[in-house]
Amino acid sequence: xxxxxxxxxxxxxxxxxxxxxxxxxxxxxxxxxxxxxxxxxxxxxxxxxxxxxxxxxxxxxxxxxxxxxxxxxxxxxxxxxxxxxxxxxxxxxxxxxxxxxxxxxxxxxxxxxxxxxxxxxxxxxxxxxxxxxxxxxxxxxxxxxxxxxxxxxxxxxxxxxxxxxxxxxxxxxxxxxxxxxxxxxxxxxxxxxxxxxxxxxxxxxxxxxxxxxxxxxxxxxxxxxxxxxxxxxxxxxxxxxxxxxxxxxxxxxxxxxxxxxxxxxxxxxxxxxxxxxxxxxxxxxxxxxxxxxxxxxxxxxxxxxxxxxxxxxxxxxxxxxxxxxxxxxxxxxxxxxxxxxxxxxxxxxxxxxxxxxxxxxxxxxxxxxxxxxxxxxxxxxxxxxxxxxxxxxxxxxxxxxxxxxxxxxxxxxxxxxxxxxxxxxxxxxxxxxxxxxxxxxxxxxxxxxxxxxxxxxxxxxxxxxxxxxxxxxxxxxxxxxxxxxxxxxxxxxxxxxxxxxxxxxxxxxxxxxxxxxxxxxxxxxxxxxxxxxxxxxxxxxxxxxxxxxxxxxxxxxxxxxxxxxxxxxxxxxxxxxxxxxxxxxxxxxxxxxxxxxxxxxxxxxxxxxxxxxx
Numbered sequence: 001x002x003x004x005x006x007x008x009x010x011x012x013x014x015x016x017x018x019x020x021x022x023x024x025x026x027x028x029x030x031x032x033x034x035x036x037x038x039x040x041x042x043x044x045x046x047x048x049x050x051x052x053x054x055x056x057x058x059x060x061x062x063x064x065x066x067x068x069x070x071x072x073x074x075x076x077x078x079x080x081x082x083x084x085x086x087x088x089x090x091x092x093x094x095x096x097x098x099x100x101x102x103x104x105x106x107x108x109x110x111x112x113x114x115x116x117x118x119x120x121x122x123x124x125x126x127x128x129x130x131x132x133x134x135x136x137x138x139x140x141x142x143x144x145x146x147x148x149x150x151x152x153x154x155x156x157x158x159x160x161x162x163x164x165x166x167x168x169x170x171x172x173x174x175x176x177x178x179x180x181x182x183x184x185x186x187x188x189x190x191x192x193x194x195x196x197x198x199x200x201x202x203x204x205x206x207x208x209x210x211x212x213x214x215x216x217x218x219x220x221x222x223x224x225x226x227x228x229x230x231x232x233x234x235x236x237x238x239x240x241x242x243x244x245x246x247x248x249x250x251x252x253x254x255x256x257x258x259x260x261x262x263x264x265x266x267x268x269x270x271x272x273x274x275x276x277x278x279x280x281x282x283x284x285x286x287x288x289x290x291x292x293x294x295x296x297x298x299x300x301x302x303x304x305x306x307x308x309x310x311x312x313x314x315x316x317x318x319x320x321x322x323x324x325x326x327x328x329x330x331x332x333x334x335x336x337x338x339x340x341x342x343x344x345x346x347x348x349x350x351x352x353x354x355x356x357x358x359x360x361x362x363x364x365x366x367x368x369x370x371x372x373x374x375x376x377x378x379x380x381x382x383x384x385x386x387x388x389x390x391x392x393x394x395x396x397x398x399x400x401x402x403x404x405x406x407x408x409x410x411x412x413x414x415x416x417x418x419x420x421x422x423x424x425x426x427x428x429x430x431x432x433x434x435x436x437x438x439x440x441x442x443x444x445x446x447x448x449x450x451x452x453x454x455x456x457x458x459x460x461x462x463x464x465x466x467x468x469x470x471x472x473x474x475x476x477x478x479x480x481x482x483x484x485x486x487x488x489x490x491x492x493x494x495x496x497x498x499x500x501x502x503x504x505x506x507x508x509x510x511x512x513x514x515x516x517x518x519x520x521x522x523x524x525x526x527x528x529x530x531x532x533x534x535x536x537x538x539x540x541x542x543x544x545x546x547x548x549x550x551x552x553x554x555x556x557x558x559x560x561x562x563x564x565x566x567x568x569x570x571x572x573x574x575x576x577x578x579x580x581x582x583x584x585x586x587x588x589x590x591x592x593x594x595x596x597x598x599x600x601x602x603x604x605x606x607x608x609x610x611x612x613x614x
């Protein structure tokens with residue numbers, strides 16, 4: 001690759017002047033299960049971030065750096081379509097456009113005398129469209145390496161295929177079952193994944209390096225990388241049985257302290273956890289900010305001056321207080337490679353510390369403007385792409401995989417009558433959630449299924465009427481579009497639950513009850529309905545369960561279909577593990593959706609099966 005790289009201390013802690021035994025000892029220090037920041041007062045709204053941390057260094061001691069950051073790329077090689085195609089009205093995304101903007105920003109930073117490091121905050125792979133998933137996300141790793149990503153934390157989706165497959169993504173080698181595409185091998189990532197808080201149960205050591213150090217204009221800058229501690233509740237348990245996920249605050253401070261002992265006092269935390277700001281017309285503000293990232297930041301040591309965050313798929317640029325009340329710059333670049341965060345670092349070579357930090361988000365624009373400032377389209381919401389903004393090297397790699405997957409991706413599998421969106425109504429139900437639940441119920445009819453439940457987090461994209469990735473007519477749906485909606489290749493499971501157990505599952509939708517950490521409203525199939533009141537005490541919010549108009553009998557048994565992720569307790573729905581007599585349907589969950597689309601044109605679901613009373 002010819003992309004510029006910042007000078008590093010050979011990339012990982014194994015190249016630091018610290019005995020390996022000391023690293024092992026530090027890594028085995030027990031971490032408590034709770035966050036040390038839990039009692040920190042809530043953060044108050046702040047303005048777009050530009051923080052002064054110390055007096056500016058004299059000119060002969062001043063150092064300048066630049067971080068280019070993004071998160072939650074999810075293998076979005078092709079530009080997003082439909083309602084997600086634009087960021088505040090600007091068409092954005094697509095890997096060749098992301099590469100263009102990253103390289104342009106890198107060149108601008110270097111021209112300004114800044115050394116540039118490109119970083120990520122997890123979910124680079126996993127939940128990916130077919131063009132990446134069909135090749136076990138090797139295309140995404142290759143493309144991120146080409147555009148010059150230097151270091152990234154792991155995210156929860158890096159564990160979708162388990163720890164062993166994640167390590168293959170890092171180190172290379174052919175897939176143990178499917179081999180390597182075109183027989184050309186797979187060298188692994190040129191960038192470094194960090195996993196400070198993911199430790200092997202036996203050795204107690206991180207499964208990948210916990211930290212990386214880069215020399216930026218003469219100042220050593222430490223990078224600590226972590227995923228959220230709650231990762232086990234949102235990935236398939238089968239792939240993570242041999243690892244532990246440790247507390248974010250204590251892990252970050254543990255490695256921060258170690259870096260401090262080495263004289264590395266300017267530190268950046270790459271953390272796959274985040275928050276969200278309120279409705280805003282600005283991608284670089286922090287209005288009405290909420291989320292679990294705030295108490296995490298509130299527990300951090302002073303050396304950590306920047307937190308590049310993710311997971312929530314929201315954009316923001318914040319200043320949040322740390323444990324001693326000092327400001328920390330906290331950023332997120334949304335999702336799907338539609339934004340890049342441009343972070344300017346001013347440092348002092350004598351003290352080796354940050355003096356000031358500024359951050360703002362840049363749109364990865366990919367469209368063509370009309371003279372009046374509007375965007376050219378071929379159909380409502382379908383934007384014309386600007387070839388002048390496409391990076392040639394990235395496009396060449398992406399086109400190789402697009403060509404290889406096209407016969408499968410462009411196969412027409414069914415049709416729809418209108419856009420089927422995943423946007424939820426106030427009850428938490430969505431038209432697309434209805435359609436997917438109906439598809440799984442029909443797919444498992446031979447197993448006697450009576451109702452189906454679908455987790456909302458497994459619905460990754462809408463199905464857009466006008467979208468024509470293979471040149472098909474409006475309303476026709478390709479296999480690639482269906483796979484983008486459900487990219488996990490989950491199995492479809494039917495099992496027996498009593499009415500009381502079914503009620504327990506529905507009660508577990510609400511944060512704070514029976515181990516649930518965030519409210520997740522399951523999507524339900526036609527014929528099943530219920531009500532809930534979120535103002536009532538946890539454990540007693542659900543009522544009026546009926547199946548085809550008949551009240552659910554707590555003592556009777558019902559055949560309930562879900563994907564195997566849910567059936568195994570994924571998304572913290574541990575109540576589903578009480579089911580008995582499991583029957584697995586042939587194929588995967590996407591096959592159920594494809595079969596349902598073939599009966600089309602399929603209409604959007606009514607989103608009226610769940611009633612919110614309060």
